Amino acid sequence: GAVVSQHPSWVICKSGTSVKIECRSLDFQATTMFWYRQFPKQSLMLMATSNEGSKATYEQGVEKDKFLINHASLTLSTLTVTSAHPEDSSFYICSAVSLAGGPTDTQYFGPGTRLTVL
Amino acid sequence: AQSVTQLDSHVSVSEGTPVLLRCNYSSSYSPSLFWYVQHPNKGLQLLLKYTSAATLVKGINGFEAEFKKSETSFHLTKPSAHMSDAAEYFCVVSDAGGTSYGKLTFGQGTILTVHP
Numbered sequence: 001g002a003v004v005s006q007h008p009s010w011v012i013c014k015s016g017t018s019v020k021i022e023c024r025s026l027d028f029q030a031t032t033m034f035w036y037r038q039f040p041k042q043s044l045m046l047m048a049t050s051n052e053g054s055k056a057t058y059e060q061g062v063e064k065d066k067f068l069i070n071h072a073s074l075t076l077s078t079l080t081v082t083s084a085h086p087e088d089s090s091f092y093i094c095s096a097v098s099l100a101g102g103p104t105d106t107q108y109f110g111p112g113t114r115l116t117v118l
Numbered sequence: 119a120q121s122v123t124q125l126d127s128h129v130s131v132s133e134g135t136p137v138l139l140r141c142n143y144s145s146s147y148s149p150s151l152f153w154y155v156q157h158p159n160k161g162l163q164l165l166l167k168y169t170s171a172a173t174l175v176k177g178i179n180g181f182e183a184e185f186k187k188s189e190t191s192f193h194l195t196k197p198s199a200h201m202s203d204a205a206e207y208f209c210v211v212s213d214a215g216g217t218s219y220g221k222l223t224f225g226q227g228t229i230l231t232v233h234p
Contacts, residue, residue, distance in 0.1 A: 044162075045224075093161070106152075106167060109161045
């Protein structure tokens with residue numbers, strides 16, 4: 001149980017276009033989903049916290065107008081990279097906290113999406 | 119505020135020998151601590167977690183970690199390394215008792231190499 005999927009697993013796009021990444025909790029309901037970014041050979045950096053039915057909370061330095069997050073249901077959150085540029089190329093990872101998880105902060109991670117902007 | 123320091127960026131061991139991956143943390147509240155493993159091109163997998171219960175935590179695949187409050191450490195160990203253990207390991211802290219519920223802070227990662 002506790003499976004999180006991401007789609008697509010990798011995407012290549014042209015500079016200036018927008019890309020949408022989906023994060024789904026497959027067998028549980030998630031009140032909260034998180035979006036992380038991982039640069040090559042670096043650790044994960046939290047970008048934003050997404051709560052179902054409300055606006056996402058962005059970490060300092062993350063442009064909310066560039067990285068649009070929508071958490072429309074208890075099983076789906078989307079990250080849209082708008083007007084992508086080469087410096088946005090990275091590995092984007094989502095995670096989800098189970099509705100029944102309690103205060104133990106066990107996050108279940110998706111497999112990640114590799115974005116390459118040409 | 120919370121932070122995590124993984125003391126080794128790379129660890130290399132021979133198959134069948136013990137593994138030690140070191141982690142120190144800083145937290146203003148009673149922390150929750152985790153170890154995650156990331157295999158190439160795969161998602162992060164939870165190895166084990168500490169949430170103020172027993173200080174010696176057993177995880178999957180023979181890994182275990184001991185929470186030592188006096189040393190602010192949460193080192194990951196395994197008695198005998200297997201080739202399949204080669205991966206990157208992340209020590210993670212969360213201030214479950216504070217206002218940052220659900221917010222994880224990752225260490226820099228330790229790449230484990232296992233030689234035949």
